[in-house]
Amino acid sequence: MNMQTRTPPSTQPDDGYGFSDRIQHQLDHAGRLCAGQGGRMTQQRRDVLGLILSASAPVGAYDLLEQLKTSGRKPAPPTIYRALDFLLEHGLIHRIERLSAFVPCTHLQHEHTHDHAHAQTEPCLHSAQFLICRTCGGVTEIADAPRVLDVLKTICDKKNFTMQSASVEVEGVCEDCAQAATGQKGHAPTPN
Amino acid sequence: MNMQTRTPPSTQPDDGYGFSDRIQHQLDHAGRLCAGQGGRMTQQRRDVLGLILSASAPVGAYDLLEQLKTSGRKPAPPTIYRALDFLLEHGLIHRIERLSAFVPCTHLQHEHTHDHAHAQTEPCLHSAQFLICRTCGGVTEIADAPRVLDVLKTICDKKNFTMQSASVEVEGVCEDCAQAATGQKGHAPTPN
DNA sequence: GAAGTAATGTAATATTATTACATATCATTG
DNA sequence: CAATGATATGTAATAATATTACATTACTTC
Numbered sequence: 105m106n107m108q109t110r111t112p113p114s115t116q117p118d119d120g121y122g123f124s125d126r127i128q129h130q131l132d133h134a135g136r137l138c139a140g141q142g143g144r145m146t147q148q149r150r151d152v153l154g155l156i157l158s159a160s161a162p163v164g165a166y167d168l169l170e171q172l173k174t175s176g177r178k179p180a181p182p183t184i185y186r187a188l189d190f191l192l193e194h195g196l197i198h199r200i201e202r203l204s205a206f207v208p209c210t211h212l213q214h215e216h217t218h219d220h221a222h223a224q225t226e227p228c229l230h231s232a233q234f235l236i237c238r239t240c241g242g243v244t245e246i247a248d249a250p251r252v253l254d255v256l257k258t259i260c261d262k263k264n265f266t267m268q269s270a271s272v273e274v275e276g277v278c279e280d281c282a283q284a285a286t287g288q289k290g291h292a293p294t295p296n
Numbered sequence: 297m298n299m300q301t302r303t304p305p306s307t308q309p310d311d312g313y314g315f316s317d318r319i320q321h322q323l324d325h326a327g328r329l330c331a332g333q334g335g336r337m338t339q340q341r342r343d344v345l346g347l348i349l350s351a352s353a354p355v356g357a358y359d360l361l362e363q364l365k366t367s368g369r370k371p372a373p374p375t376i377y378r379a380l381d382f383l384l385e386h387g388l389i390h391r392i393e394r395l396s397a398f399v400p401c402t403h404l405q406h407e408h409t410h411d412h413a414h415a416q417t418e419p420c421l422h423s424a425q426f427l428i429c430r431t432c433g434g435v436t437e438i439a440d441a442p443r444v445l446d447v448l449k450t451i452c453d454k455k456n457f458t459m460q461s462a463s464v465e466v467e468g469v470c471e472d473c474a475q476a477a478t479g480q481k482g483h484a485p486t487p488n
Numbered sequence: 489g490a491a492g493t494a495a496t497g498t499a500a501t502a503t504t505a506t507t508a509c510a511t512a513t514c515a516t517t518g
Numbered sequence: 519c520a521a522t523g524a525t526a527t528g529t530a531a532t533a534a535t536a537t538t539a540c541a542t543t544a545c546t547t548c
Contacts, residue, residue, distance in 0.1 A: 164503085177528095180530080182505090182506075182528080185506080186526080202463070235455065248451075255447055263436070264471035265471060269466075270464070270466040272448070272462070273462065274462040275460050279456035356535080371497080373536065374498085378495080396534085
């Protein structure tokens with residue numbers, strides 16, 4: 105009588121954080137990725153990555169710490185920072201410098217169901233570009249902008265500077281928030 | 297008998313930090329700039345800017361705090377952060393996110409003896425590009441790279457994102473340090 | 489010189505991150 | 519399996535960076 109059809113088809117034991125099937129898949133994928141690079145995706149690291157994937161906005165280290173505490177363990181800061189370092193090194197997350205917070209790398213989010221080239225060959229070259237909205241706090245990774253990197257590479261070449269990593273962070277107001285703001289002027293005010 | 301020929305021609309009273317004539321000039325220039333924007337360059341702010349201009353590398357807020365203490369006053373963190381905020385708002389310094397440290401904006405450094413257009417019209421549009429050397433800690437502002445900004449602007453336009461400020465930080469190894477490293481292999485080691 | 493604004497002083501505390509060292513886990517291999 | 523070595527985690531303390539809230543001072547303008 106015990107129907108097990110609801111169990112998500114994850115290769116790992118249940119994470120205990122109620123991660124959705126989609127995220128479990130992404131976690132499995134991430135595990136395969138760093139295994140391929142000789143890294144070990146432990147439960148701890150998996151949990152941290154899962155929490156970052158679950159969040160709808162950048163998450164701070166101490167936020168993660170709090171969330172991890174709800175489970176059995178009582179981690180201290182080094183635990184989190186070590187996990188974050190690992191995930192950064194393997195190109196699974198990015199750090200938004202202006203926010204001291206972390207987001208998943210898009211190549212995990214948009215995972216095209218199969219292991220495609222982008223993720224395999226070079227996990228984002230340790231570089232990323234972000235649009236940060238001051239109004240809603242949302243962050244968009246601009247993955248379609250290799251041009252930015254190209255320009256930077258050209259500059260670095262000219263100056264004989266060896267580029268190891270790069271970050272581009274643009275702050276401003278996103279389309280939705282701008283519309284909401286102008287809408288407010290014209291029509292009835294739409295509160296937050 | 298009292299020769300006054302050594303007194304620097306600064307418009308401000310002596311700053312008490314032994315700033316060079318060159319820096320005093322830059323400070324005076326900065327003062328005129330923010331006066332033009334309705335800002336008041338107080339002694340405190342002038343001191344902080346002077347210390348940042350004097351440094352050969354990015355300076356942290358608490359570094360500045362220590363240096364300010366050598367003078368008569370005993371400032372606390374808010375003092376520094378307020379001065380830094382002011383200088384940032386008026387485009388006189390930049391914050392390097394990856395280092396939590398501050399550098400002068402190049403348009404002060406390269407001051408072309410006369411008040412030229414760049415500085416007057418738009419103090420760097422709150423955006424800057426930096427090359428950060430992991431070996432020597434040096435930072436170079438890439439002023440000759442409007443292309444980077446142009447590309448970013450194009451991207452933001454396409455996404456209807458209103459850009460208010462942007463930062464580009466490239467980490468790696470600068471030419472000098474790279475040479476020193478390869479030199480070490482071939483010849484006698486050249487210690488730091 | 490009184491009122492109002494802008495700037496600074498001061499104490500306390502919040503937030504983010506690291507150090508140093510002890511313990512545990514895992515993968516081999518003898 | 520026991521011994522080993524490498525990797526990962528636990529733990530306590532503390533460092534480094536930044537902000538809040540409120541009192542005081544200084545500057546400007548009328």
